[in-house]
Amino acid sequence: MIQVLIDALVRTAELSFLAVGLTMVYGVLRFANFAHVEFATVGAYLALALSSSLGLPLVLAAILAIVLSGGLGIGFDRLIFSRLRTASPIMLMIASFALGIAMRETVRAIWGPSPFFYNLGVLAPIRLFGALITPTQIAIILAALVAMLAFHFLLSGTRLGIAMRATADNATLSEASGIPTERIIRAVWFIGSGFAALGGVLVGLNTQVKPDMGFGLIVEVFCAAIVGGIGSPYGAILGAVLVGFAENFGLAVDWSTPLNAIGIAAGPYAYIPTGYKSAIAFVLLILTLLWRPRGILGTKA
Amino acid sequence: MIEFFVYLVTIAAIWGILSLSLNLQYGVAGLVNLGHVGFFMLGAYTSTILVVMGGWPIPVGMIGGAVAAAVFGILMALPAANLREDYWAISTLAAAEIVRIIFLNTNLGGPYVGEAFGVSGIPRPLREWFEAHGYSLPSYNLFYMVVVLLCLAAAFVLVTYLASTPFGRSLKALREGDEVPLALGKPVGFLRVRVMAVGGALAGLAGALFAHYNAYIAPEYFLPLETFIVWAMIIVGGPGNFIGALAGTVIIQILYNSTRFIASLVDIDAQILGSLRMIVIAVLIILVILYMPQGIVPERRRRYGP
Amino acid sequence: MDLEPLLEVSDIRKHFAGVVALDGVSVSVPAGMIYGLIGPNGSGKTTLFNVMTGFTRPDRGHVVFAGRSLDGLAPYEIARLGLVRTFQSSLAPERMTVMENMLLAPQHQLGDRIVNLFVRPGDVGREERRHLDRARQLLEIVNLAGKSDDYAGSLSGGQKKLLALAQALMAEPRLVLLDEPVAGVNPRLIKDIAAVVQRLRNDGQNFLIVEHNMAFIRMICDRVSVLDAGQVIAEGAAEEVLSREDVLHAYLGRRRGNARQRAAP
Numbered sequence: 001m002i003q004v005l006i007d008a009l010v011r012t013a014e015l016s017f018l019a020v021g022l023t024m025v026y027g028v029l030r031f032a033n034f035a036h037v038e039f040a041t042v043g044a045y046l047a048l049a050l051s052s053s054l055g056l057p058l059v060l061a062a063i064l065a066i067v068l069s070g071g072l073g074i075g076f077d078r079l080i081f082s083r084l085r086t087a088s089p090i091m092l093m094i095a096s097f098a099l100g101i102a103m104r105e106t107v108r109a110i111w112g113p114s115p116f117f118y119n120l121g122v123l124a125p126i127r128l129f130g131a132l133i134t135p136t137q138i139a140i141i142l143a144a145l146v147a148m149l150a151f152h153f154l155l156s157g158t159r160l161g162i163a164m165r166a167t168a169d170n171a172t173l174s175e176a177s178g179i180p181t182e183r184i185i186r187a188v189w190f191i192g193s194g195f196a197a198l199g200g201v202l203v204g205l206n207t208q209v210k211p212d213m214g215f216g217l218i219v220e221v222f223c224a225a226i227v228g229g230i231g232s233p234y235g236a237i238l239g240a241v242l243v244g245f246a247e248n249f250g251l252a253v254d255w256s257t258p259l260n261a262i263g264i265a266a267g268p269y270a271y272i273p274t275g276y277k278s279a280i281a282f283v284l285l286i287l288t289l290l291w292r293p294r295g296i297l298g299t300k301a
Numbered sequence: 302m303i304e305f306f307v308y309l310v311t312i313a314a315i316w317g318i319l320s321l322s323l324n325l326q327y328g329v330a331g332l333v334n335l336g337h338v339g340f341f342m343l344g345a346y347t348s349t350i351l352v353v354m355g356g357w358p359i360p361v362g363m364i365g366g367a368v369a370a371a372v373f374g375i376l377m378a379l380p381a382a383n384l385r386e387d388y389w390a391i392s393t394l395a396a397a398e399i400v401r402i403i404f405l406n407t408n409l410g411g412p413y414v415g416e417a418f419g420v421s422g423i424p425r426p427l428r429e430w431f432e433a434h435g436y437s438l439p440s441y442n443l444f445y446m447v448v449v450l451l452c453l454a455a456a457f458v459l460v461t462y463l464a465s466t467p468f469g470r471s472l473k474a475l476r477e478g479d480e481v482p483l484a485l486g487k488p489v490g491f492l493r494v495r496v497m498a499v500g501g502a503l504a505g506l507a508g509a510l511f512a513h514y515n516a517y518i519a520p521e522y523f524l525p526l527e528t529f530i531v532w533a534m535i536i537v538g539g540p541g542n543f544i545g546a547l548a549g550t551v552i553i554q555i556l557y558n559s560t561r562f563i564a565s566l567v568d569i570d571a572q573i574l575g576s577l578r579m580i581v582i583a584v585l586i587i588l589v590i591l592y593m594p595q596g597i598v599p600e601r602r603r604r605y606g607p
Numbered sequence: 608m609d610l611e612p613l614l615e616v617s618d619i620r621k622h623f624a625g626v627v628a629l630d631g632v633s634v635s636v637p638a639g640m641i642y643g644l645i646g647p648n649g650s651g652k653t654t655l656f657n658v659m660t661g662f663t664r665p666d667r668g669h670v671v672f673a674g675r676s677l678d679g680l681a682p683y684e685i686a687r688l689g690l691v692r693t694f695q696s697s698l699a700p701e702r703m704t705v706m707e708n709m710l711l712a713p714q715h716q717l718g719d720r721i722v723n724l725f726v727r728p729g730d731v732g733r734e735e736r737r738h739l740d741r742a743r744q745l746l747e748i749v750n751l752a753g754k755s756d757d758y759a760g761s762l763s764g765g766q767k768k769l770l771a772l773a774q775a776l777m778a779e780p781r782l783v784l785l786d787e788p789v790a791g792v793n794p795r796l797i798k799d800i801a802a803v804v805q806r807l808r809n810d811g812q813n814f815l816i817v818e819h820n821m822a823f824i825r826m827i828c829d830r831v832s833v834l835d836a837g838q839v840i841a842e843g844a845a846e847e848v849l850s851r852e853d854v855l856h857a858y859l860g861r862r863r864g865n866a867r868q869r870a871a872p
Contacts (some may be wrong), residue, residue: 004499031387032387032390032391037366042561050492063306080587080591084590087590087594089386089387090333090386090390091385091590091594093333093390094333094532094536094586094590095586095587095590096586097335097532097588098529098533098583098584098586098590099583101526101529101579101580101582101583102472102580102583102584102587105576105577105579105580105583106576106580108572108576109572109573109577109580111574112572113572219394219398222391224581226388226391248606252442273406276406278398278402279399279402279403282395282398282399282402283399285391285392285395286380286395286396288578289381289384289388289391289392289395290380290381291385293388295452
């Protein structure tokens with residue numbers, strides 16, 4: 001059970017990096033950015049490339065990758081999304097979907113479809129309350145905690161953060177009050193894409209780096225953002241917790257007892273097959289959309 | 302060469318049916334369906350299961366495929382019918398993905414090749430008749446191409462007719478907001494369900510046509526990428542009008558397949574070529590959205606005169 | 608006017624995020640007239656309108672139309688019962704032509720059902736032609752006949768309002784609810800719109816109009832209810848109500864930005 005808890009925490013951490021950025025862009029620009037998860041992929045590959053071909057220490061490479069990804073986010077906004085500020089959300093969605101494909105396929109074309117693994121040597125997993133946790137996983141959880149705390153401080157304690165929240169709440173009003181909306185939008189793209197890149201680097205360290213790594217998470221990330229309340233960064237974190245835990249505990253739990261109790265003959269044991277892991281997130285997503293589309297912490301419509 | 306041409310036209314026609322059906326949902330009714338491949342997949346698999354496992358004749362299989370896809374459209378739309386457009390879009394994506402995951406993980410019994418419910422040996426309609434009468438494979442393929450083209454023509458007539466009716470008119474009003482249709486007494490949610498059913502049925506038919514042409518299907522044929530390509534077709538061609546959808550189909554197909562010729566001219570690895578192909582299409586879509594959002598063929602208005 | 612009221616709302620209460628929009632509003636609209644629902648901006652008129660037509664669910668209260676309860680019905684169901692509304696920001700689909708907009712409106716069209724399209728295409732066609740004729744007549748009345756093949760999006764603001772009115776009438780409603788029909792319309796066109804509405808009333812069409820343009824109300828309304836800060840502060844024959852101290856006060860007070868004043872009941 002502790003193992004499941006650890007896995008859930010790791011998953012939560014990974015998802016939170018991506019979900020927060022996604023929800024921020026949605027809050028300020030009002031569209032679902034399907035290219036967002038690709039920044040994780042790009043970030044992971046950049047970090048890998050910088051560290052292996054330029055021989056940079058991993059931390060430095062990661063930081064560079066994050067900054068570059070943030071810049072890339074701003075770049076794409078300038079190039080594409082800024083020209084669509086008045087377009088319908090659908091067009092923005094489709095454009096972002098196209099961008100996502102372009103990013104993913106570019107990565108695949110440059111680095112090939114095979115996965116890469118970090119050569120970190122043998123890092124012995126640590127035994128914790130009877131379960132195993134690798135140093136990388138510890139790093140992920142810690143990094144997420146630090147990042148979310150820093151983000152919280154940003155949102156509540158700094159002028160930039162407050163301006164971001166104001167713009168997300170009501171863009172016209174904020175602009176009228178003198179908040180430079182375009183600058184805020186750039187900041188949101190930078191931070192959002194940067195966070196995603198950080199998440200990508202960590203996921204890559206934990207498992208592998210491959211072209212579909214970002215896209216493979218898209219439903220979980222959307223689910224986390226929506227369930228928590230799209231537009232609310234705290235909601236995204238909450239959503240990440242929910243999805244991370246639901247997925248891992250959902251697989252680990254033996255559903256035969258409750259199923260048998262309500263009359264469905266489920267035999268001596270009934271586990272959800274691993275292949276259906278992402279289906280859990282889907283189901284959560286659909287349930288949320290049906291019953292409370294604005295999510296737990298979301299506001300109005 | 303002719304062989305290749307026949308193959309191209311057949312595949313293009315199947316895509317054409319897909320883009321017509323998506324255009325009915327999006328161009329006419331304004332519904333963003335990001336899970337269109339789900340209908341395609343259901344149609345293919347249902348027909349396959351009915352024919353290969355159930356032993357039913359192929360036409361029954363094809364109709365079954367269309368019906369199954371229609372039912373899926375209804376199931377997908379019923380709970381989500383009143384959601385806001387971006388939430389609706391995401392739920393369509395989720396629904397289609399669930400279908401794909403199910404087929405990826407289930408194996409409804411039977412001796413099939415491939416663990417992820419891949420099915421081979423799907424029979425092609427009238428194949429034995431052709432063989433028995435001494436016709437070669439190329440002439441059979443020609444026959445099948447004609448069949449698919451007829452289906453495409455029928456689909457075109459169907460959707461164009463629907464769009465010109467009061468039903469179609471209600472759909473067109475829907476794409477600009479729920480308020481006016483509601484205020485005029487239109488049951489907005491049910492309209493959405495109906496459109497998803499009709500569009501779904503067509504896409505399911507396309508899936509069945511594909512299954513019986515390719516003789517082999519597997520989940521990897523039905524990635525979300527396919528949905529995206531159909532979207533590319535209707536955006537480039539011009540959403541809201543069916544000739545545009547077909548024009549877009551042709552253009553994207555040409556783009557897609559011309560890269561094969563590039564491969565023979567320039568020495569690029571096939572893998573990279575595949576990626577390049579997608580990048581080109583993706584960039585094209587972005588350019589069209591930025592600079593020509595109404596597409597290549599603009600929607601024509603219907604004039605009633607004074 | 609001794610008949611049962613055509614539309615009756617009783618004790619409607621509605622609040623949004625802590626702000627009380629409607630505080631126990633009751634209005635009774637008789638048939639055979641142009642009834643006005645007036646009040647300064649923010650008084651709750653639009654909210655009341657939305658409650659009547661099913662676009663907003665009230666916290667408390669009831670709506671009864673022609674003897675039928677409308678509580679809990681969806682907007683399209685209410686429309687089908689004969690209560691058709693327009694929208695303040697003329698929302699007629701812009702990518703459809705004027706004529707298409709008109710043909711959209713009739714209720715219970717055979718062509719709405721897919722089955723009929725295939726089984727009875729002839730009847731569907733005949734019905735279309737009938738609607739076409741009627742649409743042409745209505746467009747004549749509102750002076751939009753020459754624009755019938757133009758996109759609704761190309762019309763001027765005033766013309767869009769007229770289209771919305773004509774469209775509502777195509778649905779053959781028992782009661783037409785006009786939502787700020789002359790807001791932002793140039794004064795000359797306002798007179799035309801008033802003339803059209805009066806002519807239609809004389810032909811037997813019932814109207815309920817929400818407006819805050821006093822001049823327009825004075826021109827055409829027979830009876831009015833005055834709303835202020837979520838409550839009805841006056842009701843009665845238009846001429847008489849509109850010259851009342853407290854009513855004028857509510858309007859003028861608002862314009863000078865004074866604190867909201869409520870007349871003694």
